[in-house]
Amino acid sequence: MTMPLSLRNSILLFFCAAVFAGCASVKEVNAFATGSRQALDKQRAENFGYYAYYHDSTYLYHYLPDHLRDVDCHCDAEKQADAHIAGEYNQLCSYFAALARFADPGAYFNFAPIGAPVPAGTYGHVNFSAQEASYSAYVATALTTLTTTGYKAKKIKVFMAEYRDSVAPLIMLLKIRADNLAGRIVNLQLQLDRTADSLISYTTDKAVKMPVLFVYEQKRKELDASLAHYQQRVKELETIIAGGQLIVDNLDNLHSQSFKNKMMGFVNALASNYH
């Protein structure tokens, strides 16, 4: 007995749908992964990092030096630390690009080279712990697996297991780092305030007051801008951590309206920061 053509087509369609269910379109997850990737990419490109911080602190914490050489910044090692941080962001961007593409097979992303994991060690004043290095190494390994071997056959559970074990802890450490740097910028401001207040209050030469005030205001604005960037960075990383956890907690429930609503809340939060 031959099967009618329309029935055969229906069965074929059903099987195709079942095959692609593993990387089925989960629009909200795709939107979240895309938003996370954009936020991380923007953070990677920001130029105030450890080098800029130590450059500023060299002269702000050295009150009234005798010579200009006293405030020379020997901060080349910190540039390397900044490059490592950028490398970690690069890994995370690649992870979210892979997740976005997986959640929407039609999406196109140009994957940046994943790069080597960050080695533990000390770079000037900056230290990368063995713990942080191990998370970075796990992410690098996970990315290789997720983006190469049998990519399309992967289930979202595989992606999220990697997220839970290595991506989320790395984002958490980057969030703590960003918050610590924001805190140190506030300390630079305190020091700047103290120095300017003291100079303006105690100088007897009125010709000195105006240039001190002018330089103070310029530097204060500059630090305010860097601080605002870092505070936003912390907020964005917190949103990414919370959104990722929501997916992990709802792996069997990704098509529920409640999940979709909550997920879109995180997507909107990331988008409002991005723009």
Place this chain on the structure above:
Amino acid sequence: MDQVAAAQFANFIARFYQNLATQVGNYLHENIGNIPADQFTILSNDQTRLISYSNTFFALSDTIAFEGADVYFKKVQNATNDINDALKTIQKADTVITIAANVIALAGGIVSKNTSMITTALTALKGAVKL
């Protein structure tokens, strides 16, 4: 306490010292020119030390090198609110100096993980914030 919790605790302590440095700075800002020069110098130097300790704790947080803090975690956390509240209302320079000196000793205890130094500083602070 796991490593991430330890890093967060170090960040919390760093923020606490930053808060104190801010409050001492505000006090100096409001009273500069009105308080004796020697008291101004003491407080100004104390503010520098508070900022320095705050930076130290931020650095410890970055390196996740703050494990073993569980022993005094509660004690220190409980004291921070009282100290913050007290500094907001105190108007006398010598009281601010006493509190600043003891929180600096407390920071030394935390950095060196010296429990008896922490307890001594906390006891002194308990008396000072009631002044």
